[in-house]
Amino acid sequence: MGAVAAWGDCNSAAPSEVQHSPIDKNRPFKHLSAPLEKEPLVSTKAERKELRQPDEFQVQASRVMQWMIDRRALLIGVGAVVVIAVVGVWAAGEYQNAQEEKAGAALSSALALVARPVMGEGASMAPGAETFATDEAKTTALQTAFEKVRADFPGRHAAWTAGAQLGFLKLKHGDAAGATTLLNEYIATAGKDDVLRAAALAALGAALENQGKLEEAAQAYARLTEAGAPADAAYQAARIALLEKKPDAKEQLEKVAKDYAKDPAAADARRTLELAALPPPPAAGAVAPAADVTAKPAAALAPVKGKPAPKAAAKAK
Numbered sequence: 001m002g003a004v005a006a007w008g009d010c011n012s013a014a015p016s017e018v019q020h021s022p023i024d025k026n027r028p029f030k031h032l033s034a035p036l037e038k039e040p041l042v043s044t045k046a047e048r049k050e051l052r053q054p055d056e057f058q059v060q061a062s063r064v065m066q067w068m069i070d071r072r073a074l075l076i077g078v079g080a081v082v083v084i085a086v087v088g089v090w091a092a093g094e095y096q097n098a099q100e101e102k103a104g105a106a107l108s109s110a111l112a113l114v115a116r117p118v119m120g121e122g123a124s125m126a127p128g129a130e131t132f133a134t135d136e137a138k139t140t141a142l143q144t145a146f147e148k149v150r151a152d153f154p155g156r157h158a159a160w161t162a163g164a165q166l167g168f169l170k171l172k173h174g175d176a177a178g179a180t181t182l183l184n185e186y187i188a189t190a191g192k193d194d195v196l197r198a199a200a201l202a203a204l205g206a207a208l209e210n211q212g213k214l215e216e217a218a219q220a221y222a223r224l225t226e227a228g229a230p231a232d233a234a235y236q237a238a239r240i241a242l243l244e245k246k247p248d249a250k251e252q253l254e255k256v257a258k259d260y261a262k263d264p265a266a267a268d269a270r271r272t273l274e275l276a277a278l279p280p281p282p283a284a285g286a287v288a289p290a291a292d293v294t295a296k297p298a299a300a301l302a303p304v305k306g307k308p309a310p311k312a313a314a315k316a317k
Contacts, residue, residue: 103149103158110145110162113138142169160190164200171203176210183207198227205236214240231256231265239272250276 118138119131132138146169149162167182183204190197205220221236238252253276256269 099153100156100158103153103156106149106152107158107162110142110149111165113142113145114165139169139173157190160186160194161196164190164196167200167207168203171207171210176207179207180204180211192226198224198229198232201227202229202232202236209240214244231260231263234260235265235269235272238269242272242276 116138117129117131118135119133121135132141143166146162146166150159150166153159163182164186167179167186170176170182171179183200186200187197187204190200201220201223205217205224208214208217208220218237218240221240222233224230224233224236234252234256238249238256241252242249250273253269253273257266257273260266260269
């Protein structure tokens with residue numbers, strides 16, 4: 001309505017001046033005060049004859065109109081199909097949104113179980129708070145909940161997240177092979193900016209490392225850089241180099257501690273260096289050197305008040 005009013009005001013302005021939009025207000029112009037000179041509309045007889053004949057545009061327009069009249073039933077049907085298609089796209093979008101909301105709600109319920117404590121563990125709980133009787137009961141409940149999200153909402157982001165959580169759970173309880181499968185699936189399907197990507201890559205590296213696949217583990221850890229965790233990537237690379245007994249492993253750890261001094265990875269690198277400096281533990285089954293049973297403690301050689309000090313045993317000749 002405002003646009004119509006503005007257009008009306010423009011037409012009702014004085015003939016000598018035209019109102020201007022903000023774009024052209026710096027370049028005002030005047031209407032011509034003198035009327036345009038009238039030119040003859042038809043100057044010759046030939047021109048009048050040409051005007052009486054329909055031009056090419058008129059002919060083509062008439063043909064199109066006739067075609068539409070002859071096929072009006074078909075066109076109405078096509079219009080209905082177009083309307084149905086538009087409505088179908090809208091409905092599909094609404095369905096997708098509804099499914100995403102349901103999947104998100106199911107995942108939220110499953111994640112709530114993670115925070116539920118086991119009876120007798122951790123800090124004091126509020127009266128009436130829900131708990132798990134045992135750690136095994138909690139693990140079973142979590143696995144069931146995450147598996148249900150995956151089964152009910154395949155292909156949804158919530159299902160991928162549930163898969164990653166299952167991978168973390170399996171890694172925690174020693175199923176490195178199962179964790180590897182789930183974490184690889186999550187990494188392949190979730191976006192590069194997904195919030196769990198760095199954690200999933202670190203867990204994948206740990207799962208591969210637990211299976212003795214150090215080379216594959218190093219590759220997984222190296223991808224932490226693309227997930228926004230370059231300090232962790234550098235630390236894990238140095239730590240794997242130490243496990244492989246590479247000569248520059250300690251230098252790599254020192255470099256991590258220096259280059260990422262403000263990152264927690266620096267503290268991890270320093271702690272790893274300290275552990276590496278400790279003497280290796282004795283091999284399994286190794287026998288400790290036997291004590292010299294012939295040697296007497298120093299107290300046995302001390303003089304007793306009122307008695308001469310005992311003589312040391314003579315050296316064997």
